[in-house]
Amino acid sequence: MRFTLNGKRARLDVHPMKRLLDVLREDCGFTGTKEGCGEGECGACTILIEGMPVNSCLVPAAHADGARVTTIEGLDGRHPLQRAFVDHGGAQCGICTPGMIMAAVALGRKPTLEQIRVGLAGNLCRCTGYSAIYRSIRRAR
Amino acid sequence: MLRDEPTLTPLAGCTDLYVALNFGTLKDTRFLDLWRLDRLRKIELRGGALSIGALATFTDLIRSTLVRKRLPMLAAAARDVGGVQIQNRGTIGGNVANASPAGDTLPVLAAADAVVVLQQAGGIRRVPFDGFYTGYRQTVRRPGELIVGIEIPPVRGRQFFRKVGTRAAQAISKIVMAGILGPATGSGRTARIALGSVAPTVVRVPRTEAALASGASIEAVQRTLMEEIAPIDDLRSTAEYRRRVAANLLARFVCGASRG
Amino acid sequence: MPSRSVGRSVVRKEGRGKVTGAARYIDDLTFPGLIHARTIRSTIPAGEIVDVAFGFDTSGFTLVDYRDIPGRNIVALIDDDQPCLAERLVRHVAEPILLLAHADREALLAADVRIRYREAVPTYDATTSPIAFKTIAIDKGRIDQGFREADVIVEGEYRTGHQEQLYIEPNGVIAVPEHGGVTVYGSMQCPYYVHRALKVLLDLPDDKVRVVQTETGGGFGGKEEYPSMIAGHAALVAIKAQRPVKLVYDRVEDMLATTKRHPAVIRHRTGVKRDGTLTAIDIDAVIDGGAYATLSAVVLSRGVIHATGPYRCDHIRIRGRATMTNTPPNGAFRGFGAPQTQFAAEVHMDRIAEALGIDPVRIREINALRPGDRTATGQRLGRDCSALAVLRETVKRTDFKRKWRAYARLKASRCLKASRYKEGGSRGIGLSLFFHGAGFTGGGEVKLASKASLALTDRGARILVASTEIGQGTRTMHAQIVADTLGVPYDCVDVNAADTGQVPDSGPTVASRTCMVVGRILQRCAEDMRERLGRLTPREYLKRHGPLVITREYERPTDMAWDDNSYRGDAYGTYGWACDVAEIEVDRETWEVKPIAFTTVHEIGKAIHPVLALGQIEGGSAQGLGYALLEEVVMRDGRMANAQLTNYIIPTTLDTPPIDVVILENPYKHGPFGAKGVGEMPIDGPAPAAINALRNAGFDLREIPATPERVMVSEKQEPRHALHA
Numbered sequence A: 001m002r003f004t005l006n007g008k009r010a011r012l013d014v015h016p017m018k019r020l021l022d023v024l025r026e027d028c029g030f031t032g033t034k035e036g037c038g039e040g041e042c043g044a045c046t047i048l049i050e051g052m053p054v055n056s057c058l059v060p061a062a063h064a065d066g067a068r069v070t071t072i073e074g075l076d077g078r079h080p081l082q083r084a085f086v087d088h089g090g091a092q093c094g095i096c097t098p099g100m101i102m103a104a105v106a107l108g109r110k111p112t113l114e115q116i117r118v119g120l121a122g123n124l125c126r127c128t129g130y131s132a133i134y135r136s137i138r139r140a141r
Numbered sequence B: 001m002l003r004d005e006p007t008l009t010p011l012a013g014c015t016d017l018y019v020a021l022n023f024g025t026l027k028d029t030r031f032l033d034l035w036r037l038d039r040l041r042k043i044e045l046r047g048g049a050l051s052i053g054a055l056a057t058f059t060d061l062i063r064s065t066l067v068r069k070r071l072p073m074l075a076a077a078a079r080d081v082g083g084v085q086i087q088n089r090g091t092i093g094g095n096v097a098n099a100s101p102a103g104d105t106l107p108v109l110a111a112a113d114a115v116v117v118l119q120q121a122g123g124i125r126r127v128p129f130d131g132f133y134t135g136y137r138q139t140v141r142r143p144g145e146l147i148v149g150i151e152i153p154p155v156r157g158r159q160f161f162r163k164v165g166t167r168a169a170q171a172i173s174k175i176v177m178a179g180i181l182g183p184a185t186g187s188g189r190t191a192r193i194a195l196g197s198v199a200p201t202v203v204r205v206p207r208t209e210a211a212l213a214s215g216a217s218i219e220a221v222q223r224t225l226m227e228e229i230a231p232i233d234d235l236r237s238t239a240e241y242r243r244r245v246a247a248n249l250l251a252r253f254v255c256g257a258s259r260g
Numbered sequence C: 001m002p003s004r005s006v007g008r009s010v011v012r013k014e015g016r017g018k019v020t021g022a023a024r025y026i027d028d029l030t031f032p033g034l035i036h037a038r039t040i041r042s043t044i045p046a047g048e049i050v051d052v053a054f055g056f057d058t059s060g061f062t063l064v065d066y067r068d069i070p071g072r073n074i075v076a077l078i079d080d081d082q083p084c085l086a087e088r089l090v091r092h093v094a095e096p097i098l099l100l101a102h103a104d105r106e107a108l109l110a111a112d113v114r115i116r117y118r119e120a121v122p123t124y125d126a127t128t129s130p131i132a133f134k135t136i137a138i139d140k141g142r143i144d145q146g147f148r149e150a151d152v153i154v155e156g157e158y159r160t161g162h163q164e165q166l167y168i169e170p171n172g173v174i175a176v177p178e179h180g181g182v183t184v185y186g187s188m189q190c191p192y193y194v195h196r197a198l199k200v201l202l203d204l205p206d207d208k209v210r211v212v213q214t215e216t217g218g219g220f221g222g223k224e225e226y227p228s229m230i231a232g233h234a235a236l237v238a239i240k241a242q243r244p245v246k247l248v249y250d251r252v253e254d255m256l257a258t259t260k261r262h263p264a265v266i267r268h269r270t271g272v273k274r275d276g277t278l279t280a281i282d283i284d285a286v287i288d289g290g291a292y293a294t295l296s297a298v299v300l301s302r303g304v305i306h307a308t309g310p311y312r313c314d315h316i317r318i319r320g321r322a323t324m325t326n327t328p329p330n331g332a333f334r335g336f337g338a339p340q341t342q343f344a345a346e347v348h349m350d351r352i353a354e355a356l357g358i359d360p361v362r363i364r365e366i367n368a369l370r371p372g373d374r375t376a377t378g379q380r381l382g383r384d385c386s387a388l389a390v391l392r393e394t395v396k397r398t399d400f401k402r403k404w405r406a407y408a409r410l411k412a413s414r415c416l417k418a419s420r421y422k423e424g425g426s427r428g429i430g431l432s433l434f435f436h437g438a439g440f441t442g443g444g445e446v447k448l449a450s451k452a453s454l455a456l457t458d459r460g461a462r463i464l465v466a467s468t469e470i471g472q473g474t475r476t477m478h479a480q481i482v483a484d485t486l487g488v489p490y491d492c493v494d495v496n497a498a499d500t501g502q503v504p505d506s507g508p509t510v511a512s513r514t515c516m517v518v519g520r521i522l523q524r525c526a527e528d529m530r531e532r533l534g535r536l537t538p539r540e541y542l543k544r545h546g547p548l549v550i551t552r553e554y555e556r557p558t559d560m561a562w563d564d565n566s567y568r569g570d571a572y573g574t575y576g577w578a579c580d581v582a583e584i585e586v587d588r589e590t591w592e593v594k595p596i597a598f599t600t601v602h603e604i605g606k607a608i609h610p611v612l613a614l615g616q617i618e619g620g621s622a623q624g625l626g627y628a629l630l631e632e633v634v635m636r637d638g639r640m641a642n643a644q645l646t647n648y649i650i651p652t653t654l655d656t657p658p659i660d661v662v663i664l665e666n667p668y669k670h671g672p673f674g675a676k677g678v679g680e681m682p683i684d685g686p687a688p689a690a691i692n693a694l695r696n697a698g699f700d701l702r703e704i705p706a707t708p709e710r711v712m713v714s715e716k717q718e719p720r721h722a723l724h725a
């Protein structure tokens, strides 16, 4: 398969049915994307395909073929959301954080609180009670 | 391709399929990937009917002005599915084919008298939604047949959709109801009502609809509904709860404000 | 003098790694030659193993059973009753029996092991179970006299279910055979618990076992004692295979097999004067320990000590029992017994108020503990008792009394016919007042004798503690305490990994003790270090005198006394105090309960790091609301029937209301900078606040979770429960 991963072209020889999550973690060495359930519920494995958030545990490798894929590593550590999650307590244990940030990236600039709540309803966090995540997103700049 | 190999399992957004794969409950090993068939993603008007390609995702449904205008209850159902990640991948064809009694678009399609368009190498056949499901997770779809689209004839009347899930989002339905309340006829109202999670398949409730049309009191209609459905106790809820909520939702729909 | 960091929200130590994906959790790690392990578990709740058959070609596999255990076949903890691998007897579903390992995960998953059993009759009812792991009696005054003084007696029975910790990162470890011993890396709260368990299991000396905590994706108590089990398994395989072994649970296995919060049945019988004064509190609490003792004894202990709630009463009798059932062992979960007993106490308190016809605030004002009062164990409270302060602040902030009356009136006047099938639902507002002892119970801290070390570095100091960072901010908060005490900038304090090969045993990361107890030991290390430095900078000191490491041990405050036999004395060094108000709306057609507002006032001594403290309070409150309204473990035939995230329901963004937090600070004299504990307390209050709000809306519940199905049925119940004495 060929795809653009975090802005770089990549070519891999993997089984087309392999979970994209495993391809990223095992074949590409990007372990920032986490697995919390493997059943599409927790959103810890959220990545962007063509800018749209999806659960990489439910995506076959074949569906990323030719696509633009972005993981937490693709934000380069300089994204305003990353800084804000540190400053405002959006990340506690951090296991939901990469998925949470990717889902937040997809919300675009200056989302309303309601847009954030709806947009992150597929990302479970057990540590924060979500409030600090909302603050992080709203104060990111 | 399916004709040569009818044992291939079609695969769309994989939001059901990969859960089964990850749990090891899916034994199939050979798949036919539909995801790239963009022509099956179209939402358009065809001969007066709203035609939705099987690969239209929940996000596509939510964003479609056609759907929002013609069938707002379908947009409402799509909005209540999973979270954004699931909406971006899950397809209406997958929802219909998966045949779960809790599938959220199914009551909408049942109430709207939708038609399932099936295609095989030999050709196309159209199956009315009412006749599509034959039992728990059973449909009339033959091996080798694909769902290519759903057609929904024009709908007149007030539409209603309500999902009662296990929580506010990312939830499986404990009960889900869709309905269309038509114009008054004589003393009663024509109504088409369908429910999910109250029987082995999504169901229409013809006796309840008839009671409504006959102008019976709402209490009588509710009683009919409670007899007509056959919910069970399971992990997610109880039969009694489902029965009483079904009756309440029906009353809210028939007597209540314009919500829906 | 650098600016102080305590009280400021400095950048958390490991924050950057967590937001960039660079932080390494156990499943992100691998080792050369790594193989994967899988646990074969019992499928019956009680019985004996008759035989084991392998339905696959075992070549290429490493197989481990109890016969491969070099030391004692136990998970060493308190009672040492739990085998690491079942030998013959099986006491619960999902009990580990065998371990398989293979380099190829597919092959591993495909391996088919068949076990035949002789089944026995299981016990599921904790209240009638004949086996008790622990019983506790607390007596204060004379209960008979208390009841004689009462005008009214109010009785009630309250039930709470299991709760799954549901850290988003499942349990996992990697064991690496090394130097004739083993090193275990893993997701855990208490490296030294694991260390001790491995020594016993493997019959190895201290220095042959090394345990290293990796970045941990949440614990909440769920990674307190369980990692000793999974680490034991991985270590056994690693030693037999002489290869690194990864054992990471998937979500289903984690839910099926690991510990949960103890379900409880708690009975209250309370004597009260017509003016609202409590005269007698009689409580009987039973918690379901599951199949093995694990931590049940201490969970029970904390539970019963908190069972009265933060109220004064001269005559108290409390009886507690932790019993055995044939279900997977229950264990530590944030709150540790106190959420169960304070749920009962606070729902009961509203019912007492109702029986007397006074409002929920008044009954609490009359009876709340004040400085100088004595608790159930006879502990005299100092000036850092803040029950009234948190109550008054919460009530004022939420306009509680007005809303409570308005909703109660609405409920009374609600004409069902008229209001039915219209928009909106029934609203209610509820309150809970609660407290939480910080640190280990009773003499626990003395027995632990925790140590902490501080090593001088070029720039400042390096913290050496076994306290783990599991999201709550241990590293950051410890560094703040050391930085300010030593007088160096926060950035100049580093924190060593929690690695038993490098750090001393600071005790477990539990019981809200990490800041108050371990933080205090570190503060003393820093004080000593500062003295040693004198006028020298760290760099100068190192040049002149060479390395400097200071180690200090826990010192019991001289004003504390506890007697474990009579259960009397100072149960905790201090308590945090809090009050919650929940406002809910019940859908009249579906009985769905939506929390619409949540306010909590927490008095925690000192917020070392306000953002971290806030995070603990918000997160604990949300977990508490899940406990109250959504989270239900369905046990069928001793097996968790809903062991998937899709069926075990925790709150999403849309289920969690905005949480309004106020932090009050009333310093504890023995805490670092006045800090008490904050980690657990937030989870004690939301459930009773929510249930009391439901009562205000017209729904009488005595059991959580208040699922719509239960709310529906509760509407029918008669609101009569006061017996007149």
Ligand SMILES: Cc1cc2nc3c(=O)[nH]c(=O)nc-3n(C[C@H](O)[C@H](O)[C@H](O)COP(=O)(O)OP(=O)(O)OC[C@H]3O[C@@H](n4cnc5c(N)ncnc54)[C@H](O)[C@@H]3O)c2cc1C
Residues within 6 Å of the ligand: A039, A040, A041, B009, B010, B011, B012, B013, B014, B015, B016, B017, B018, B019, B034, B054, B055, B080, B081, B082, B083, B086, B089, B090, B091, B092, B093, B094, B095, B096, B097, B098, B102, B103, B104, B105, B145, B146, B147, B148, B170, B171, B172, B173
């Ligand atoms: C976390 C989570 C939340 C969810 N929430 C909801 C929810 O709220 N409501 C709800 O209704 N569902 C929900 N689902 C289920 C799922 O998302 C839907 O059923 C979705 O519509 C399935 O579509 P898909 O394209 O992903 O199907 P796939 O998983 O690709 O396929 C599902 C089944 O349909 C078959 N199939 C798919 N397309 C076709 C076709 N065109 N022709 C013939 N057969 C086909 C496949 O062979 C397979 O058997 C959820 C799932 C997850 C994981």
Ligand code: FES
Residues within 6 Å of the ligand: A034, A035, A036, A037, A038, A039, A040, A041, A042, A043, A044, A045, A046, A055, A056, A057, A058
């Ligand atoms: S791991 Fe993919 S959603 Fe949980």
Ligand code: FES
Residues within 6 Å of the ligand: A090, A091, A092, A093, A094, A095, A096, A097, A124, A125, A126, A127, A128, C168, C217, C218, C471
């Ligand atoms: S920060 Fe721990 S799960 Fe979100």
